[in-house]
Amino acid sequence: MTSEELFSNIVAKRSFLCVGLDSEPEKLPESVKRYKDPVFEFNRRIIDATAKYTVAYKPNFAFYESQGVSGWDSLRKSVEYISVNHPDIFIIADAKRGDIGNTSKMYARAVFGDMPFDAVTVAPYMGEDSVKPFLTYQGKWAIVLALTSNKGADDFQYFTSAGERLFERVLTVSQQWGTPDNMMFVVGATRAEMLSDIRKIVPDHFLLVPGVGAQGGSLEEVARYGMNKKCGLLVNSSRGIIFADSSDRFDIVASEKAAEIQKEMAGYLAPLVG
Amino acid sequence: MTSEELFSNIVAKRSFLCVGLDSEPEKLPESVKRYKDPVFEFNRRIIDATAKYTVAYKPNFAFYESQGVSGWDSLRKSVEYISVNHPDIFIIADAKRGDIGNTSKMYARAVFGDMPFDAVTVAPYMGEDSVKPFLTYQGKWAIVLALTSNKGADDFQYFTSAGERLFERVLTVSQQWGTPDNMMFVVGATRAEMLSDIRKIVPDHFLLVPGVGAQGGSLEEVARYGMNKKCGLLVNSSRGIIFADSSDRFDIVASEKAAEIQKEMAGYLAPLVG
Numbered sequence: 335m336t337s338e339e340l341f342s343n344i345v346a347k348r349s350f351l352c353v354g355l356d357s358e359p360e361k362l363p364e365s366v367k368r369y370k371d372p373v374f375e376f377n378r379r380i381i382d383a384t385a386k387y388t389v390a391y392k393p394n395f396a397f398y399e400s401q402g403v404s405g406w407d408s409l410r411k412s413v414e415y416i417s418v419n420h421p422d423i424f425i426i427a428d429a430k431r432g433d434i435g436n437t438s439k440m441y442a443r444a445v446f447g448d449m450p451f452d453a454v455t456v457a458p459y460m461g462e463d464s465v466k467p468f469l470t471y472q473g474k475w476a477i478v479l480a481l482t483s484n485k486g487a488d489d490f491q492y493f494t495s496a497g498e499r500l501f502e503r504v505l506t507v508s509q510q511w512g513t514p515d516n517m518m519f520v521v522g523a524t525r526a527e528m529l530s531d532i533r534k535i536v537p538d539h540f541l542l543v544p545g546v547g548a549q550g551g552s553l554e555e556v557a558r559y560g561m562n563k564k565c566g567l568l569v570n571s572s573r574g575i576i577f578a579d580s581s582d583r584f585d586i587v588a589s590e591k592a593a594e595i596q597k598e599m600a601g602y603l604a605p606l607v608g
Numbered sequence: 609m610t611s612e613e614l615f616s617n618i619v620a621k622r623s624f625l626c627v628g629l630d631s632e633p634e635k636l637p638e639s640v641k642r643y644k645d646p647v648f649e650f651n652r653r654i655i656d657a658t659a660k661y662t663v664a665y666k667p668n669f670a671f672y673e674s675q676g677v678s679g680w681d682s683l684r685k686s687v688e689y690i691s692v693n694h695p696d697i698f699i700i701a702d703a704k705r706g707d708i709g710n711t712s713k714m715y716a717r718a719v720f721g722d723m724p725f726d727a728v729t730v731a732p733y734m735g736e737d738s739v740k741p742f743l744t745y746q747g748k749w750a751i752v753l754a755l756t757s758n759k760g761a762d763d764f765q766y767f768t769s770a771g772e773r774l775f776e777r778v779l780t781v782s783q784q785w786g787t788p789d790n791m792m793f794v795v796g797a798t799r800a801e802m803l804s805d806i807r808k809i810v811p812d813h814f815l816l817v818p819g820v821g822a823q824g825g826s827l828e829e830v831a832r833y834g835m836n837k838k839c840g841l842l843v844n845s846s847r848g849i850i851f852a853d854s855s856d857r858f859d860i861v862a863s864e865k866a867a868e869i870q871k872e873m874a875g876y877l878a879p880l881v882g
Contacts, residue, residue, distance in 0.1 A: 358714070396707060396714035402722040406680045432731060433670060433704050434758040434823075440632070440670035448676040457706060457731045459753055461760020479733055484708040486735020489781055495769050507763055549708075 335424055335452050335473055337515050337540060341564045343389045343422050345607045348600035350565050351592060352390035352426065352542070354572025355380065355412065358397050365582035373401070373408035376584075378415055380576050383585035387596035390424040390568050391416055392542075410449055417450040424568070426477065426542070427454040435463040446471040453477050455520060455542070458504045462511055469512045476517055478508050480532070483522025483545030505535045514538040521560070523551025523569065529559035540566050546595075547574030553595065557602035565606060571595060609698055609726050609747055611789050611814060615838045617663045617696050619881045622874035624839050625866060626664035626700065626816070628846025629654065629686065632671050639856035647675070647682035650858075652689055654850050657859035661870035664698040664842050665690055666816075684723055691724040698842070700751065700816070701728040709737040720745040727751050729794060729816070732778045736785055743786045750791055752782050754806065757796025757819030779809045788812040795834070797825025797843065803833035814840050820869075821848030827869065831876035839880060845869060 344350050357373050357380075369375040381391065393412060398405035416425050427445040431454060432438060445451040446468075453475035456465050468476035481491055481501040493500040505519060521532055523545035532541070541560055545551035546569050553569060560567050575595075579587035618624050629651055636650050643649040655665065667686060672679035690699055701719040705728060706712060719725040720742075727749035730739050742750035755765055755775040767774040779793060788810075795806055797819035806815070815834055819825035820843050827843060834841050849869075853861035 356711075394707075394711055394714075396705075396711045396718070399718040400714040400722065402684060402718070403677055403680050406677050410676060428707075430707050430731070430734075431670075431704065433668075433702075434756070434760075437630075437668055437670045440668075440674040444670070444673040444676070448674065457704070457733050459731050459733045459764060460704075460756050460758060461763030461765070463758050463760040465760075482708070482734050484734060484737050486708075486737040486739075489735030490733060490774065490777065491735070493767065493769050493774055493777055495767050500764065500767055500774065503767055504764065 337564065340389065340424055340540070344565045344603070347387065347389055347596070348603055348607065349387055349389055349596040350567045350569055350599055350603070351388050351595050352392050352568045352570040353380070353384050353388050353575055353592060354428070354544070354570045355391055355393040355576065356397050356572040357576065359401060361577050363580050363582060363584045371408055371411065373405070374411045377412040379585040380588050381416055381420065383589040384575065384592040385420045385423060387589070387592040388423065390426055392426040392428045392570055394572070395427065395429040413449050413451060424452045425450065427451040430455050430457050430479065432457040432460050432464040434460065435467060438464050439467040442467045442471065446474050453518065455479065458508055465508060465511055469516050474516065476512065477542050478504065478517060478519050480505050480519040481521050481525050481528055483524045483549050483551065487522065487525070502531070502535060505532065509536055509539065514540070518542050520544065523553070523556050524549055526552055526555035526559055529556065533560065533562065537562060538566070540568060542568045542570065544570045547571040553598055561602065563606065565603065611838065614663065614698055614814070618839045618877070621661065621663055621870070622877055622881065623661055623663055623870040624841045624843055624873055624877070625662050625869050626666050626842045626844040627654070627658050627662050627849055627866065628702070628818070628844045629665055629667040629850065630671050630846040631850065633675060635851050637854050637856060637858045645682050645685065647679070648685045651686040653859040654862050655690055655694065657863035658849065658866040659694045659697060661863070661866040662697065664700055666700040666702045666844055668846070669701065669703040687723050687725060698726045699724065701725040704729050704731050704753065706731040706734050706738040708734065709741060712738050713741040716741045716745065720748050727792065729753065732782055739782060739785055743790050748790065750786065751816050752778065752791060752793050754779050754793040755795050755799050755802055757798045757823050757825065761796065761799070776805070776809060779806065783810055783813065788814070792816050794818065797830050798823055800826055800829035800833055803830065807834065807836065811836060812840070814842060816842045816844065818844045821845040827872055835876065837880065839877065
């Protein structure tokens with residue numbers, strides 16, 4: 335998918351919402367547990383209930399890997415389900431991968447060759463040859479961690495050399511490895527006040543913004559400081575949508591929660607879409 | 609496993625060799641391809657052939673994930689095989705994981721709950737709460753990336769603030785999250801000259817050292833600059849051992865290659881073991 339296509343989808347749905355499929359098995363509603371693959375059944379219903387309000391899904395690999403082989407199978411089925419039934423939706427492998435070149439090449443194959451993901455989150459610590467293999471697939475994206483939403487972001491991401499913080503260095507250097515059509519950056523919503531500074535470095539790139547909802551970030555601030563002329567934002571919510579209700583109405587409630595966020599987003603998008 | 613137990617195994621085998629199971633399916637010898645699970649069959653023979661010269665195995669997750677569900681199954685069987693048949697050997701999940709706390713907790717469950725790994729490699733970029741969940745399992749280890757063996761290490765790991773480089777900052781800060789009994793650090797053999805500086809910061813921790821062999825690092829230099837009184841080193845070789853021969857004698861040749869390295873290591877260990 336190109337950035338223009340992604341923006342078209344955002345305009346069409348008046349939404350820049352990404353729903354995080356952090357489908358922790360212990361948290362699944364009782365009503366899906368009788369299925370052979372409860373995680374897939376849960377995801378399928380969440381996906382069908384929220385797709386009209388959503389431009390992206392982001393399965394978080396940890397929640398699948400923790401279930402071993404069966405989790406990996408649930409993940410694959412979920413991604414294929416989105417790809418077949420909602421082909422306009424951007425699918426992000428939230429995997430935080432990154433290793434030496436020959437290894438990153440294999441991780442890229444896992445998400446882009448073996449499964450129909452559009453993008454994968456990547457950790458920058460190991461530098462250029464750890465990220466570039468993810469940029470060699472036509473129409474696919476690497477989403478590089480810049481400033482994350484968690485407390486631990488303070489430990490190293492603000493490390494400062496000659497007035498430049500590490501996350502700024504990561505943005506400055508890593509944007510040279512790709513283009514605004516195959517790279518995005520992760521910027522946590524809990525750091526919304528930093529978005530103005532970040533937009534000076536990467537004015538045109540899409541930003542994937544986690545941390546709205548359960549982590550406490552403000553959507554209004556993210557839109558104010560982070561939006562560019564082509565929106566340039568994918569704002570993720572996971573637990574606040576998918577686990578909003580634990581009864582058999584979980585999908586209906588998830589749909590309502592997604593609709594609320596979409597409605598708010600439509601307001602912020604109004605100046606861009608006329 | 610404790611660091612004392614690991615050192616005992618090193619003394620017993622006169623070896624600090626870790627064999628990297630980067631078992632890329634395309635590179636497997638023809639003779640294993642007729643098996644139902646060629647990757648497992650390859651690993652099983654490599655393991656049995658090299659175990660007497662080896663104190664650790666390190667499956668690289670990328671090479672399994674790239675095969676999807678079946679790869680994940682090969683990985684699990686291989687790790688269980690080591691655990692059952694060679695229970696003294698330390699098993700490292702080379703996965704470079706790291707995410708916000710609730711997510712790292714799930715990654716930890718994948719490697720320590722669902723599979724019998726002893727340790728997992730972890731990327732430090734997201735800070736303390738991304739690493740700590742890996743330290744909550746009794747006898748299990750987190751191995752934090754400090755200075756990696758690849759070219760891209762130059763991009764950010766040498767970023768310098770007030771005379772301190774990022775990899776040194778990572779060592780200084782992250783060692784406070786655990787102990788020398790549950791944390792190690794990755795330092796590439798291609799940066800062996802840095803090991804003296806690194807030993808000033810982490811004198812007692814084990815270091816996992818990749819990059820000897822195919823990547824060009826020198827075992828002699830690693831031992832000279834990196835060894836401490838309890839050895840404190842696990843030196844990894846992957847391709848140089850497991851793909852040294854492509855005929856049906858691959859396991860015998862792998863055994864010979866491992867034996868060569870073990871013999872060299874025995875020399876460096878002599879002052880420690882009497």
